[in-house]
Amino acid sequence: MACVVLGTDEFLPLARAQITARGLPDLPVITVPHPIGGIPAAIAAAKAEPIVESVLRALTSRPPAGDAAVTSRGAGTSVGDVDAPEDLDQFQIWLMERGWGDGLPAIPPTRERVAAMLAGTRRKREEEVAILVPRLGRATVEAVAANAVMAGALREHLAVILAAVEAVADPSFNLQAVQTTTHPCSPLCIVNGPIARRLGMNAGGNVFGQGSRANAAIGRALRLTLQNVGGARPGKEDRATHGHPGKYTYCVAENEVASPWKPLSVERGFSAGDSTVTVCGSEGPHNINDHGSTTAEGIVMTVAGTAAIAGSNNIYLGGEPLVVLGPEHAATVASSGWSKDDFKRALWDRACVPLGHLAPENIERFAAIHPEGFKDRPAGAMAPMTRDWRDIMVIVAGGAGKHSVFVPTFGATRSVTRRIAD
Amino acid sequence: MRIVDPVGTSAASAMTLADRPHSLEGVTIALLDNSKPNAGVLLERAGALLAARGGARAVKAWSKPGSSVGAAPAVLEEIAAAARVALTASAD
Numbered sequence: 001m002a003c004v005v006l007g008t009d010e011f012l013p014l015a016r017a018q019i020t021a022r023g024l025p026d027l028p029v030i031t032v033p034h035p036i037g038g039i040p041a042a043i044a045a046a047k048a049e050p051i052v053e054s055v056l057r058a059l060t061s062r063p064p065a066g067d068a069a070v071t072s073r074g075a076g077t078s079v080g081d082v083d084a085p086e087d088l089d090q091f092q093i094w095l096m097e098r099g100w101g102d103g104l105p106a107i108p109p110t111r112e113r114v115a116a117m118l119a120g121t122r123r124k125r126e127e128e129v130a131i132l133v134p135r136l137g138r139a140t141v142e143a144v145a146a147n148a149v150m151a152g153a154l155r156e157h158l159a160v161i162l163a164a165v166e167a168v169a170d171p172s173f174n175l176q177a178v179q180t181t182t183h184p185c186s187p188l189c190i191v192n193g194p195i196a197r198r199l200g201m202n203a204g205g206n207v208f209g210q211g212s213r214a215n216a217a218i219g220r221a222l223r224l225t226l227q228n229v230g231g232a233r234p235g236k237e238d239r240a241t242h243g244h245p246g247k248y249t250y251c252v253a254e255n256e257v258a259s260p261w262k263p264l265s266v267e268r269g270f271s272a273g274d275s276t277v278t279v280c281g282s283e284g285p286h287n288i289n290d291h292g293s294t295t296a297e298g299i300v301m302t303v304a305g306t307a308a309i310a311g312s313n314n315i316y317l318g319g320e321p322l323v324v325l326g327p328e329h330a331a332t333v334a335s336s337g338w339s340k341d342d343f344k345r346a347l348w349d350r351a352c353v354p355l356g357h358l359a360p361e362n363i364e365r366f367a368a369i370h371p372e373g374f375k376d377r378p379a380g381a382m383a384p385m386t387r388d389w390r391d392i393m394v395i396v397a398g399g400a401g402k403h404s405v406f407v408p409t410f411g412a413t414r415s416v417t418r419r420i421a422d
Numbered sequence: 423m424r425i426v427d428p429v430g431t432s433a434a435s436a437m438t439l440a441d442r443p444h445s446l447e448g449v450t451i452a453l454l455d456n457s458k459p460n461a462g463v464l465l466e467r468a469g470a471l472l473a474a475r476g477g478a479r480a481v482k483a484w485s486k487p488g489s490s491v492g493a494a495p496a497v498l499e500e501i502a503a504a505a506r507v508a509l510t511a512s513a514d
Contacts, residue, residue, distance in 0.1 A: 001452070002442040002507045006468065011513030018512065023437035029512070037459035037514040044460035048467035055468060056476055059507045060442050076431055081424040091423075100428050114426045136433045143430030150428060177490035182514065228428045317490075365459060369488060412490040 003027065004058045006051070008034035013236040014134070014180055021136045021231065028058035077126040079142045084108060099233045101150075102224060102248055109146035117145040120155030121162060121421070129162055130169030133176040135231025139165050143229050144221070151220035151249075152213070156199060160277055161221045163418040164189050167279040168226070172414040178281040179232035183313060184244045185410040187226070188282035188322070189219055189251040190395060192265035193275030195420055196253035203253035205399025207324075208246075208285050219249030244284035252397055258327035259396035260334035267340070268417045275420040280322055280393070281413035285405035290329065296336035299329050299404075300343060304350035306406045307385045310357050316366035316373065317411025318387040323347070324405045326398040340394050348389035352382035443506055446476030452505035454493060455485040458514040465509055472509075489514070 007015045009031045019027045032047040085091050091108050095101040107113065118125050118141065125142035132139050141162065148161050168175050168187050178185055191201055202212035210216065232238040240247075256263045265276040290302040303323060314321045325333065333343050355363060355377055366383075367374035373383055386392055393415065398404075409415075443449055453469050455462040462483065469481040484501055486493045501508060 001502050001505060002440050004507075004509055005512050006464065006509055007512040008514070015512040021432070021434050023435050024439060026439055032464065035514060036461060036464050039460065041460055041463045044463045045467040048464055048471055052468060052471040052475065055509065056446065056472055059472075059509075060445055060476075062442060063439065079430045080427050082427045084423055084425045086423050108423060109426045109428060110423060111426060131433050137429065138431045138433055140430060142426065143428070146426040146428045146430075149426075174490060176492075181490065224428065229430050231429075317488075368457075410490075412488060 002059050004055055005029045006055070007031050008036060010034035011239060014239055017134055017231060017237045021134050026063050028063045030054050030058060077128055077138060077140050079140060079146065081111070099236070100228050102220070102227065104248065106150040106224075107152055109149040113149045114142065114145050117149050117153070117155050117158055118142065120158035123162065123421070129165050132165075132169060132226060132230035134180055134237050135229070137229035137231055139169070139225060139229045144225050147224040147228055148217070148221040151217050151224050153217035153221045154213070157214055157218050157221070159420050159422070160189075160191060160195065160199070160218050161225070163277045163420040164218070164222045164279055165225055167277060167416040167418040168222070170416040173279060173281065173416050174410075174413045175230070178410055178413055179226060179230055180237055180239055181410060182239050182241045183410050184240055184242045184283055185281045185413075186244065186247045186250055187222060187279040188246065188407065189222060190264060190278040190280070191218075191251065191253045191275070192256065192263050192278070193270075193420070194273065195275035201253035203255040203397050204258075207252045207255070207397045207399070208405070215251045215253070216249050219246075219251030222251070223247060223249060246282070246284055250282070254395045255327055255397045258330070260330055261340040261396070264393070264395050265417065270417070270419065276417050277420055278415055278417040280320065280407070280415040281410040282322065283408045285324065285407050288404040288406055289402065290404070291402040293332060296333040296338040296343065296346070299333050300346045300350060303404060303406065304347055307347065307351040308353050309408070310353050312385070312408050313411030314386055314408050315353055315383045316370050318370070318391065319409045319411040319413055320391045320393050320415050321386060321409055322393040322395065322407040324395055324397050324407065326401055326404045327396055328400065328402055329404045330396045344392045344394060345389045347392055348384055348386065351385040353385075355379075355381045355383060358383070446472060446478045446507065448477065448479050449506035450480045450482060450504060451478050452501045452508040453481065453483040454501060454508060454510040455483060456511040457486045457489040458511065461511040461514070465511055468509060
């Protein structure tokens with residue numbers, strides 16, 4: 001069946017990358033001026049008239065050859081070498097020109113450095129850890145190791161990075177959408193278990209901030225792998241309207257010592273002695289300041305006020321937003337006798353957006369996606385922050401202070417936990 | 423200096439485009455809506471204009487279940503069985 005893709009001019013690079021990765025670089029893509037969404041329907045429809053002749057031609061004649069050879073880098077699992085400038089300053093410029101950097105200086109992944117990195121795993125260098133979309137890039141152990149070197153990771157970080165790469169490729173994570181959406185999301189890595197302590201990962205003060213090499217390098221290695229092997233280059237296939245600072249690196253450890261409850265890994269069926277990494281398709285963290293509350297009721301009220309937001313993907317797409325309770329807030333909640341599940345249930349009951357706070361066009365759109373939540377609901381009905389209270393994720397992390405953070409997600413993505421190989 | 427290619431290899435395999443009909447005379451046009459706002463509006467209008475100018479027999483529309491998920495294989499098979507040409511959408 002002959003096919004033509006209609007797109008907007010802004011999204012042409014993504015459409016091109018997509019058809020190339022799927023082995024059809026010649027498939028015609030015909031564009032209209034961006035956007036088609038968020039404008040009156042009549043204006044969107046009028047954009048069809050000027051393109052109809054070229055669509056007709058594209059459907060009834062052989063298209064010219066495409067501009068990309070799909071298999072130019074080979075289809076095997078052996079990663080090749082590339083010539084790069086010796087000079088470190090020139091190397092940074094060269095890397096950015098190829099779209100392989102993130103803007104910060106990177107370490108050249110020479111054969112020697114990659115070999116040293118590979119000593120951090122028992123896995124074979126040709127082993128395919130995952131296929132990463134949109135490019136359908138083969139994330140072999142060696143390709144991931146090259147990006148880990150660039151990120152400044154140490155060999156002992158590699159096992160965490162490999163587990164994270166495996167996790168983002170799980171179908172339930174919906175990597176294709178997370179990599180290419182306009183929404184500001186990026187995989188947040190949450191590390192649990194003994195490896196976090198062994199690597200000196202930060203689970204305490206400034207946990208989302210700078211200052212820990214393990215946190216910084218593991219998160220950055222995953223990002224560079226997604227950009228390079230996965231082929232999600234900013235402004236090209238990665239269509240983020242704003243993105244967020246976690247797209248440089250976004251990795252924390254849970255503060256298991258300071259938590260009154262079971263850690264995330266144990267909640268998910270792993271044993272306390274297992275090391276795991278959980279990936280979430282997350283927005284940036286938003287602070288929840290509560291210096292006053294002395295009970296669980298008080299804390300949950302403040303958290304609910306921050307989590308009930310009209311502009312959230314989670315209210316209509318579902319998914320699993322994350323609450324990161326600071327240890328002092330967690331202690332206050334636990335001192336009222338609440339379990340983690342008690343907190344999740346109470347938060348879900350309270351964190352609701354009144355439908356009256358949503359524009360009618362949005363309610364109509366949300367109703368098409370999630371009819372039970374938004375279709376023909378009475379005036380005064382409420383939209384909960386997630387589909388189910390069990391979808392709220394809660395961990396404890398951070399240091400001293402009366403703060404917690406709320407981390408919404410892309411919505412059409414599920415968090416994935418993987419055991420980290422010893 | 424030589425570095426290890428950080429992009430690695432690809433699992434993509436080249437495919438061949440389907441033959442195109444010489445004209446739309448008498449054919450059925452499929453529309454596959456990507457479920458982004460107004461994508462269906464644009465596709466519907468383009469389909470109607472194409473049918474009028476090219477003499478197509480019919481225009482039939484399908485949708486992806488959501489903008490961030492692919493169309494089900496069964497739906498793609500249904501489209502392939504029902505139509506000779508298809509228009510689909512990318513972007514928002």
